Amino acid sequence: MNQRAKSSSPGPGEDGALGAPSNGDNKSPRRSGRPHLKGEQGTWRRRALYAGAGLAAIACVAIGTTWGLIDSFGPAPLGRDLELSKTVVDRNSKLLRSYVTSQGRWRLPATRDQVDQRYLDVLFAYEDKRFFQHTGVDPLAFGRAALQFVSNGEIVSGGSTITMQVARLLEPRAKRSLYVKLREAVRAIQLESKLSKDQVLGLYLTLAPYGGNLEGIRAASLSYFGKEPKRLTLGEAALLVALPQSPELRRPDRFHASAVRARDRVLDRMARHGLFSADEIERAKLEPVPHARKKMPMIAPHAADDAIAGTPNAREIRLTIDGSLQKTLEALALDRARALGPDMSVAIMVVDNASGEVLARVASPDYFDERRAGQVDLTRAVRSPGSALKPFIYGLGFEDGLIHPETLIEDRPLRYGSYAPENFDLTFQGTVTIRRALQQSLNVPAVAVLEEVGPNRLTARLAEAGAALVLPRREAPGLALGLGGVGIRLADLTMLYSGFARGGAVQPLTEQMDTPKFPAKRLLEPVAAWYVAKILQGTPPPENAAGGRIAFKTGTSYGYRDAWAVGFDGKRTIGVWVGRPDGAPVSGLAGRTAAAPILFDALARGPQPLAPLPPAPAGALIATTAKLPPPLQRFQPHAVASASFTRPLxxxxxxxxxxxxxxxxxxxxxxxxxxxxxxxxxxxxxxxxxxxxxxxxxxxxxxxxxxxxxxxxxxxxxxxxxxxxxxxxxx
Structure with missing residues (x-):
């Protein structure tokens, strides 16, 4: 009989009671002042229950009178002006990056739908069983708290509901007193008269303290478990329920043993309630409790920074980036940059051809690496593209009817005034087709075609498509721009290449969801774009890579400063840049050996299978050199350059x-x-x-x-x- 009476005695926090956060580690209610009960213990307990019921009734009357205090307390804060951590999420609403508040706190907004149901079951059972029945104050829990106050002469457990805790979090009070508790009760009733139960619960999930600068269940789950609270184990849920009662003295990263004991007490309460089986409880107690905090998510940091800077008043910004793909490519970029050297950097862009949405933007391998200038956005840095502009030169030649992929062209020493182009390997191949000239990235044929279509026209056409080339100061477009004598950004170059896959029309890039889409801009005629795409599909792949899967082109800038590789299939385009952020030359750096392997690795790690390129458009001429119309069989420039000269050493x-x-x-x-x-x-x-x-x-x-x-x-x-x-x- 005595043992049964003891086990039915309410402990701290039972029936939904949770006092204000204490200065100790969940100390038991004080027993001083109570009579020492032996044989008459059961009788005393029954009398106490009757007294508690009476006090509960009195509490109900008292709570009713608190309505008269509303005017003196003023309107309740509803949490609508709370400063929350700004968050940037991906296209699937997964967190990419969050920012601390002006007070340096991680306070991420949370709703009921973002939390594991297991956690909610434990929370309601431990803190507030009748949360969905009461109107802010639980008379039964309040009456029990009043009985404990009368028996002990001080507040032992506060009888607080979740709503009262929200009121306390919205209006923090350093001191515990009967007045403070009454004020919380009034505020709780006010809150429930203005907000729904889910809104009140959302405030608790957002504001509950978890130690240090962590507020809210999302910040705590990300920091302690490295994941969102949508999927929690029973042990993790119990720990997150226990921590807010004494957040500083139960921090797992500082007071690990205290955190374990607090979690186990919650699990023991769940066992008594029969909410989970004994086996589940025991397994939960065996789960490890973290010893340290984890870093908050930092995915696509440059894109997140740009989004926040562009819309500083937004609480949450949704990007077009695919978080999973972005994380994969960030790891790839870091791995390859480390292999290339301590000063080397890598940037990667992935674009959806149809919509122009940026699916991934790796602006540097490591945001915090000062030696690699990690916070510099290399997808938007102006760099020399080397041979990467040649496809657009040939595209204009196709459009003008000057050449066909099977047209023959000379790869021999030529001079245009004082300018004499040479191939990368300083050799010449003689008579070749346009197809071979582009696939082998021969310089002399590209310059010969550029001389015909005009450097000014190439510059203007790329600018009309949305990618302005950056020329050296006070220089006009010349033949050298066909071999990289100009500046362009990786983002713009990737966008231009996506136009080959969509019939010559370029869709301007967008990086935020729900932003207006601008109309596509014409880069090339459909037939010309298709010719270029089919030629690039036959470009020899890098070593140990399968050819013919994508169309791609590499480029190496003058002085071995920049290595490029841009490739596309029917759905997406990937651009890669490799080099030093400071623009210093790197011995032996070349697009084919440095950037192309990264392009093919990025392709392999992306969504599969690859999409085929569009079919041939109407008007495309598929024929061998011999069956072409005579004017297209051999390239005939209007101005023949000199071939006999000796260039200066x-x-x-x-x-x-x-x-x-x-x-x-x-x-x-x-x-x-x-x-x-x-x-x-x-x-x-x-x-x-x-x-x-x-x-x-x-x-x-x-x-x-x-x-x-x-x-x-x-x-x-x-x-x-x-x-x-x-x-x-x-x-």
């Missing part, structure tokens, strides 16, 4: 005064560095610090092995006695 790479970073594995000698020479009369003599190098077999490109850091002098002398020399620093 010049060391193209490394440039004079450059600083080159030595790369080597631990314990090994530095990797060889390239020398690239143009012009002059062969044979050439190349000297390193006054000593000759064997250049007889290397032609105009050779490598030398540096001894280590320091300055080196490179000199080249041709057969006619002309010479060029550069001084380079190795570090």
């Amino acid at each position: 010049h060391i193209v790479f490394p440039p004079n005064g450059a600083s080159l970073e030595l790369s080597a594995m631990a314990g090994e000698a530095p990797a060889p560095l390239p020398i690239k020479i143009s012009g002059g009369t062969p044979p050439l003599t190349v000297m390193l610090n006054g000593l000759p190098l064997d250049a007889s077999k290397a032609g105009r490109r050779l490598f030398f092995e540096p001894e280590g850091p320091g300055f080196v002098r490179l000199t080249v002398i041709d057969a006619a006695g002309a010479a060029d020399s550069v001084l380079v620093r190795l570090q």
